[in-house]
Amino acid sequence: MSQFLAAPGRTAGPVARLALTGDLARPARLTVAELRAWPQHRTAVHFECATSGTRRHTFTGPLLYDVLSAAGPVFDLTRRKDRLRFLIAVRGADGHHALLSWAEIDPDFGRAPVLLAVTLDDRPLDPAGPQLVLPQDRCGARHISGITAIRVDGGYPAPNGSG
Ligand SMILES: Nc1nc2c(c(=O)[nH]1)N[C@H]1C(S)=C(S)[C@@H](COP(=O)(O)O)O[C@H]1N2
Ligand SMILES: [Mo]
Secondary structure, three states, rough: OOOOOOOOOOOOOOOOOOEEEEEOOOOEEEEEEEOOOOOOEEEEEEEEEEOOOEEEEEEOEEHHHHHHHOOOEEEOOOHHHHHHHHHEEEOOOOOOOEEEEHHHHHHHHHHHHEEEEEEEEEEEOOOOOOOEEOOOOOOOHHHHOOOOOEEEEEOOOOOOOOO
């Protein structure tokens, strides 16, 4: 046996990377393995698909909020209103994409427990890329698989004013 066998947890093929871009102090290109550095959450979800009916899955992974916060969105954290102009554009490898607002996942506002899943039904998502998980959604369409890019967009420049 060769010493070049992949170590446990590694994949032999190309490893998918997720690009965090936009109005961020620390843009990044993260592998699924790197997403395991954040606190991991486990959630069982069910959602309706327009074509295949009710679907049930269990996911694990970090909170989208934790991963994006580490990338440093360029808002003023001391002024809550400054965050309201930020949107989050999530795109899959096949071009499927959806928008979230920053306020939707912010603990001061909608505090939705959205995950960037690293496992789907206990199978690692390293080869395919992470998956967006929205336990609050009735429809499955925003559970974007094979995420390749997330762009954070601060919209219109912040006016001067109180937070
Ligand atoms: N990348 C990507 N993710 C996607 C879709 C897609 O077309 N592309 N379809 C969505 C839709 S409409 C549904 S219902 C769920 C279905 O997920 P499942 O088949 O794994 O249960 O995936 C979602 N994620
Ligand atoms: Mo669907």
